[in-house]
Amino acid sequence: MEALVASAIGLMTAAGIYLILRLRTFPVVLGMSLLSYAVNVFLFATGRLAVNMPPILEHAGAATPGYTDPVPQALVLTAIVISFGMTAVVVMLSLGAFIEAGDDSIDLGPEEKTK
Template structure:
């Protein structure tokens, strides 16, 4: 399971960086989204991958190995909301820039062919 998780994070990160380096603005937004997904999965994995374990402490005996950590789950939920708002803001700014410049290139002008 750890290998699959590491591969998923690596593929999402590599794809995000590759898309960030593209000249079109939509590809840059998609790259930022993929990078945020990779970071969210990484943070979520820090809470230990344990299926069927309760996230709330019960009983008198405290054994940290029996419980999942709810803090990464709360951090990921907050990061999802923030990335959604950031993506919406980027889309508005990019649509405005496209209307002003008439191009969807990152630098605002079409390449010379």
């Protein structure tokens, strides 16, 4: 199971980086979203979730941990809200650039104009 989650995180990260390096704004937005999803899954996986355990301590003096750590879950919820807001801002910026320029390609500078 750990190998499957690690492979999914690696695949999402690789696809996100690949899309961020494209010369169009829409793939860049998708790549940023994939990277944020990969980070969220990574944060969630670091919590070492215990199945059928409450997110709080059952007994104050228990020798074995019989609970799930709630901190990674709270971090993921916060990261989801932040990434949603960031994605909305980037979409609005790219939409404004598309309306202004009439094209969604990313201009690299004067050396690209000569080709």
